Amino acid sequence: MSEESFAYTPGLAVTSLTYVRRERSLPIKGEILVSKGQEVDFDTIVGRCYLEGQxxxxxxxxxxxxxxxxxxxxxxxxxxxxxxxxxxxxxxxxxxxxxxxxxxxxxxxxxxxxxxxxxxxxxxTPPRPIELRAYIGGIVERVIPGESVVIGTPAAFVQGIIGFGGERHGKIELAVSSNRDVLEAKDIEEYHAGKIVIGGSLATYETLEKAKRVGVVGLVVGGVKITDLERFLGYRIGVAITGREDIGFTLILTEGFGKLPMSEKAFSVFEEHQNFEAAINGATQVRAGVIRPEVIIPKKEKVVPESLGPLGEGRMKIDSIVRIIRYPYFGEIGTVVELPVELRKIETESPVRVVKVRLQDGRVVTVPRANVEIISE
Missing domain, CATH: 2.40.50 (OB fold (Dihydrolipoamide Acetyltransferase, E2P))
Known part of the structure; x- marks a missing residue:
């Protein structure tokens, strides 16, 4: 074991200013309706195609x-x-x-x-039109005729560990005073309709139901009890791929399952951008081709994209704060205490590189390095 050992590992990004690019692609060949250099808003239709009728x-x-x-x-x-x-x-x-x-x-x-x-x-039947929206406000940087566009913008950016529900947008609205506060049903008011509501450590089942009834666009909290979430969804969940749930709003958990205070950095980013219009997407994929749920808050600041490093990527070393993204420790946060150089066999008998992590309750567990991500703040 070497204390100087490290590995480049994806992590969750939380920042008040970066440069975000998103590629928007049509499912089949169609028509791109915007041009390079054009400014677009969240709801701008950037492309259209037609799916053959039945x-x-x-x-x-x-x-x-x-x-x-x-x-x-x-x-x-x-x-x-x-x-x-x-x-x-x-x-x-x-x-x-x-x-x-x-x-x-x-x-x-x-x-x-x-x-x-x-x-x-x-x-x-007649062809069915599919309209592709910009999703974020920004500038069209690249156009592939008939296929896709790339939109870029300076933005505040917060990723979560898991989300539910698809792409939406609305104004940021804090409903609690602290990242440790529990978001109760009474905290959701009628004026939260159409907004992205920010909570603290936990949203209860009653809160989820109230959010749906009121008509919030999004809900971002540290955690939700998995029993409450499954009761709300009406079925047991997996954590491999999410984002297509029809729950009436988009839910993002920044920390995991259970009562977990939202990171102070993430909460401060939301505090700083109260009433800003933001895009939210709960799509999550924790296997190959990792996708994280996200909140993107476009800003007017000038920023040089090339001066910024890749979001959510860092060098894992001793004392790095990481989150485990596979069962049986899914959602647990801990500190790297050892990075063994030699390969270790795991339950599948496959030899892999591992990391030893001290969890918040004091336990030290050994997991494959591919099963953790750095908490990037």
Whole structure:
């Protein structure tokens, strides 16, 4: 073991001023609606594409009660025709009008095909537009026509350990006085609707429900009891990939599960930027291609991007403060006490580099270095 041992390890970034870039990409080829150098706001539509509509098979022969080769005689539409839901596609009359049958379109769309062998029509619904918003306010730095844009801005920046819910934006509003305060349901007021509410060490189940009812945009706190969170979500959670939960707002935990005071640095950043408009995103991925939940607060200050080091990356060494990001110690914070040089076998029998961490309760645990991140302040 060497006290001079170190490793470059990702960590959570908390800073009152940095330069943030975000690439905004269309899911398929489309149209980019902004140009390089253009200033954009959170809700600016920067791109648009169209997803192909769904095909619907209409079994005309069976519905009319005729043979497939006879269907063409009764069709009222041709391939390429636009049809409306409820519009007549085919009709059949027999026995001097005593028998009348008709087939109506189940959807709005276009007649795409007719199969003479089966007597079936295919109707495809209209393309569905997908609009890509800027997400953050800033300047368009790069455009890849038809595909993506990169937006950059000076900003205050706070990452969390895990989040729930997607991209939103609203004004920062502190609802507690200290990073150690518990955010109670009574602290959430009607005027918090549309805002990103900042709490302290804990949000209760009742707080989560009140936040949803009031209509907050986001909620950022140190921690939540996992039992309260699962009760609120309605299902047990995993921690590999999050961000698509439909909970009505975006929730970010800056420290982990349980009652955990928000870091003083993060709380002070939010205090400094009370009433600033900010972007929030709960998307989290703790496996390959790490993604952290984030709050981005665009600012007007001038900053030289090249003068700033990579956010959330640092040199882990003895006495570094780290957070463990895998079970069974997920969310635990501790201090690095040893960085063994030699490889150690873990439960899977794989030899890996490890780190020994003294947790806040005094226990010293050994975990793979890939399972920790530096708390970057």
């Amino acid at each position: 095909p619907f098979i209409v079994k005309v022969a069976e519905l009319l009660g005729v043979e497939p080769e006879e269907v063409h005689r009764y069709l009222k539409v041709r391939v390429g025709d636009r049809v409306s839901r409820g519009g007549v596609l085919a009709s059949y009359t027999a026995f001097l009008g005593l028998i009348k049958r008709g087939v109506e379109s189940p959807v709005d769309g276009v007649v795409e095909a007719f199969n003479e062998l089966t007597g079936h029509l295919t109707i495809r």
